[in-house]
Amino acid sequence: MTPNVTQSDIEIIDLSKIFGSGDEAFKAVDHISVHIPDNEFFTLLGPSGCGKTTLLRLIAGFEQPSSGWIKLGGQDITALSPNHRPVNTVFQSYALFPHMSVADNVGFGLRMLGQSRRQIQHTVSEMLALVEMESLASRRPAQISGGQQQRVALARALAPRPRVLLLDEPLSALDLKLRKTMQTELKRLQAETGITFVFVTHDQQEALTLSDQIAVMHNGQILQVGTPQGIYNHPAERFVADFIGDSNFLSATVVQTNGHSAQVQLRSGAAIRASLPSTLAAAVGSSVTVVVRPEQATLADQGVLQGTLEQSLYFGTDTQMQIRLADGELFNLRRQNTIGQPALPAPGAAVQIAIAEGAAQVVRH
Amino acid sequence: MARRAFALNRLPGFTLIAFITFFLLYLPILTLVVFSFNAEASMSIWGGFSVDWYRAAFANRTVQEVSLRSLVIAVSAASVATTAATLAALATTRTPTFRGQTLIYALIHQPLMVPEIVTGVALLIFFAVIKVYTGYTGLAYLIAAHSAFCIPFAYLPIRARLQTMDITLERAAADLYATPLQTFRRITLPLLMPGILAGFMLAFVISLDTVVITEFVKSAGQDTLATYMLGQIRRAVTPEMYAISTLFLLLSILAVAVFFLLSRQRLG
Numbered sequence: 200m201t202p203n204v205t206q207s208d209i210e211i212i213d214l215s216k217i218f219g220s221g222d223e224a225f226k227a228v229d230h231i232s233v234h235i236p237d238n239e240f241f242t243l244l245g246p247s248g249c250g251k252t253t254l255l256r257l258i259a260g261f262e263q264p265s266s267g268w269i270k271l272g273g274q275d276i277t278a279l280s281p282n283h284r285p286v287n288t289v290f291q292s293y294a295l296f297p298h299m300s301v302a303d304n305v306g307f308g309l310r311m312l313g314q315s316r317r318q319i320q321h322t323v324s325e326m327l328a329l330v331e332m333e334s335l336a337s338r339r340p341a342q343i344s345g346g347q348q349q350r351v352a353l354a355r356a357l358a359p360r361p362r363v364l365l366l367d368e369p370l371s372a373l374d375l376k377l378r379k380t381m382q383t384e385l386k387r388l389q390a391e392t393g394i395t396f397v398f399v400t401h402d403q404q405e406a407l408t409l410s411d412q413i414a415v416m417h418n419g420q421i422l423q424v425g426t427p428q429g430i431y432n433h434p435a436e437r438f439v440a441d442f443i444g445d446s447n448f449l450s451a452t453v454v455q456t457n458g459h460s461a462q463v464q465l466r467s468g469a470a471i472r473a474s475l476p477s478t479l480a481a482a483v484g485s486s487v488t489v490v491v492r493p494e495q496a497t498l499a500d501q502g503v504l505q506g507t508l509e510q511s512l513y514f515g516t517d518t519q520m521q522i523r524l525a526d527g528e529l530f531n532l533r534r535q536n537t538i539g540q541p542a543l544p545a546p547g548a549a550v551q552i553a554i555a556e557g558a559a560q561v562v563r564h
Numbered sequence: 565m566a567r568r569a570f571a572l573n574r575l576p577g578f579t580l581i582a583f584i585t586f587f588l589l590y591l592p593i594l595t596l597v598v599f600s601f602n603a604e605a606s607m608s609i610w611g612g613f614s615v616d617w618y619r620a621a622f623a624n625r626t627v628q629e630v631s632l633r634s635l636v637i638a639v640s641a642a643s644v645a646t647t648a649a650t651l652a653a654l655a656t657t658r659t660p661t662f663r664g665q666t667l668i669y670a671l672i673h674q675p676l677m678v679p680e681i682v683t684g685v686a687l688l689i690f691f692a693v694i695k696v697y698t699g700y701t702g703l704a705y706l707i708a709a710h711s712a713f714c715i716p717f718a719y720l721p722i723r724a725r726l727q728t729m730d731i732t733l734e735r736a737a738a739d740l741y742a743t744p745l746q747t748f749r750r751i752t753l754p755l756l757m758p759g760i761l762a763g764f765m766l767a768f769v770i771s772l773d774t775v776v777i778t779e780f781v782k783s784a785g786q787d788t789l790a791t792y793m794l795g796q797i798r799r800a801v802t803p804e805m806y807a808i809s810t811l812f813l814l815l816s817i818l819a820v821a822v823f824f825l826l827s828r829q830r831l832g
Contacts, residue, residue: 261735281738294736298754307750308740359741 206272207362207395209235209258214267216253227253228264229419235363235397236412237272240389242398244406245416246442251399254416255365258397259288271362282311287356288365291372293348295340301351302327302336308359326354329388346377350384357392366398370405382409403443407431415439431492435476437562440490447496447530449489449504451561453481461561463489466526469503473559487561493519493533495558498544502551506530508544518543522550593813600806607801617807626792627808634772634789637703641710642718642767648711649718649763650756657726658734658752673716683713684780691781701783709781710771717770718763721827725759758826765823769816 216228227250235241243251256262258269260281268277276284287308295304305326309319327333330350335343340351349369356364366385370378386409389396400406406413407427414424415438423435434440437448451463454470461481464470473489481487494517506522509529513536520532520543532552534540544550572578600618604611621627652672656665675683691705733755737747775790782791789812796805 259739261738281735282741282743286739288736288739290732290736292730292732294730294732296733296736296751307737307742311737311741311743311746355740 206237208237208272209363209395209397210268210270210273211235211254211258212268212270214254214257214269215265216250216257216262217265226419228257230267231419231421233414233421233424235395237395238393239411240386240396240398240409242400242406242410242413243416244400244403244413244443246401249416250419251401251416252367253419255288255367255397255399258363259286259365260284285362286365287359287361287363288367289352289356289369291368293340293352293369295348295351295355297340300337300339301332301343304340304351305354305358307355312359322358326358329357329391330354330384346373346381349373349381353385353388357388357394360392361394363395363397364392366396368399368401370400371402378405385409407443415442417442433474433476433560434490434562435478437488437490437564440560440562445493445531445533447491447493448562449491449528451487451489453483453485453487455483456481461487463487463559463561465489465503467504467524471503471554471559472556473561474557475561476563479561479563481561488564490560490562491554491558493531494535495555496530496532497534497553497555498532499551499553502553504530504552504554506550506552508546508548508550510546511543520550522552596806597810597813600803600810602803602806605803617803618811620804621807621811624804627789630787630789630792633703633786637706637710637788638768638771640707641714641771642764644707644711645714645767645771646718646722646760646764649715649722649767650760652715652719653723653726654752657723658731672719675713676716680713680774680776683709684777687777688780695783703786705781705783706778706786706788709777710774713774713777714767714770718767721762721766721823722756722759724827725756725762729755762823762826765819765826769819769823772812772816 211231211233214228214231215226218225218227229250231250231254243254245251253262257264260276260279260283264277268275270276271284271286296307299307302323306319306323309322314322323336324333327336330353332347332350332354335347340348343351349372352369369385370381373381382405385396385398398406398409407430410427412424412426413430414421415430415436416422417438423430423439425433430439431444434443434446440446440448449465451465451473453461454464455462456475459475459477460472461475462470463473471489475481498520504524506524509521509523512519512521515536517533517535520534522530522532524530530552599607599610601613601615602611603614603616652668656668656672670677687705687709691709695701695705729752733751734747737751738744742750772788773790775794778788778791779794782788787795789808793805793808793812796802
């Protein structure tokens with residue numbers, strides 16, 4: 200083993216999965232390379248059909264890649280069948296065995312590993328305690344609620360102490376309140392067990408809340424990998440900015456570049472400083488798109504953008520203002536509703552918008 | 565769509581036609597059952613209630629013998645057919661799509677499509693050759709013929725069950741370190757069992773009932789209940805036959821009821 204590589208990190212190297220052949224060939228996973236560090240809550244985020252579930256299945260071993268490699272802790276596991284991989288899955292449908300009790304479900308993996316009866320009993324009660332399901336150990340899956348089935352599915356996948364836990368949209372079948380509770384639960388379980396979690400979701404809020412790192416996927420490719428803050432504050436691609444959070448997209452021309460940032464001129468004529476992703480080379484004079492989050496812009500007496508307020512929408516914690524810019528584009532601005540703020544301008548009023556220092560970000564189209 | 569609002573049961577005469585259809589469908593069988601309790605030996609005159617014909621049927625040595633033979637053949641044939649059908653159903657639902665899969669379906673359903681009489685004639689000739697070479701004339705010919713004939717009937721409910729079974733359960737087992745054989749034994753087989761039993765029941769009833777193939781394949785003294793009854797009725801129709809038919813009917817209804825209950829049983 201090479202130094203620097205911890206025991207349960209996953210390395211995905213130039214991995215592809217093509218379904219069908221000829222004209223009907225579909226690249227579900229398209230030459231993906233990514234490193235998932237040990238003991239991390241790692242999220243694959245993307246819209247449906249982006250390849251995130253296929254990537255998860257490739258790691259689990261349910262699908263064989265068309266090309267590329269998967270390494271776990273430095274060991275090549277690409278050719279191993281699912282029952283030989285120290286990786287367990289929590290399925291979207293839970294996939295609890297309907298003819299077995301909750302306890303037998305949780306103990307299934309341990310039985311298959313050939314552990315002793317006493318050992319199994321011990322681990323099963325430990326796992327059921329971990330997910331607070333001890334009292335329902337003898338029930339059948341059909342006799343417990345969806346949220347409880349979810350906990351059993353988690354306990355079953357964690358019982359054999361896998362090196363990596365794969366979670367395929369496990370919260371999507373739960374109602375909002377239960378989902379919030381389970382999010383907290385998942386975060387706690389990951390911290391307590393120290394197992395690497397690879398979590399698949401299309402819910403950006405869930406991804407931001409839970410993850411140590413997020414990989415944003417689109418059309419079978421990973422567009423950007425980073426911390427929730429990094430992805431949110433510095434999206435490298437227009438798709439990432441659009442998919443995660445609300446964004447204003449402004450057309451601009453590069454005036455001057457300086458490593459990590461660029462001076463760009465907006466259509467209003469004003470010049471602002473914008474961060475430049477390291478993966479993007481923007482030549483002076485080229486036209487680019489700049490992203491500004493609605494909460495990073497404020498109304499000002501002297502701003503960089505001019506427009507007319509069309510309407511204000513009150514959301515309780517904040518108010519969203521829709522401003523029609525001089526070039527005809529719509530700009531969204533969000534203001535926290537704290538006490539003592541100046542009154543909102545009336546619809547139709549001319550307003551000026553200031554953009555916070557460091558809030559503008561150049562993105563790839 | 566407007567068509568969805570179309571309710572057949574609102575049409576005039578719907579209930580009446582339904583009742584008449586069911587009545588006509590079951591009238592002959594009802595007549596048979598009623599006359600099996602007739603004290604008279606007549607086919608048309610009711611002479612009071614009696615169970616004499618049932619007593620006579622039970623006391624009849626030949627009836628006992630052919631009934632036992634029918635059961636032996638039906639149980640054996642249903643077992644063989646169900647095993648083959650289970651394997652076929654697994655192969656056609658739990659493997660990636662392969663070239664010629666449609667052909668396989670057609671081949672499995674062959675006994676449903678080839679006229680029974682043709683199969684009968686073919687088997688007569690085929691088995692005659694084997695009999696000449698081996699000298700064996702036992703029940704195995706009938707069991708083999710019935711087994712082959714029953715496969716598609718056993719196959720249908722088993723395949724239906726497999727198709728509604730979530731393949732994710734088998735994936736989950738593999739994910740939890742079960743080998744393919746362990747997955748089959750601990751997950752697939754227990755969940756498939758109602759389908760297998762339903763298939764067995766259907767095959768059992770079909771085997772009991774098959775006359776044409778049995779006629780062609782049986783050696784001397786190998787009558788089944790069905791061929792025995794056919795032979796008796798050719799000579800003289802007695803209420804004893806009614807009684808045997810009613811019992812036969814009862815057995816079939818039981819088997820079909822078990823089949824129905826099993827195939828209705830939900831997963832989980």
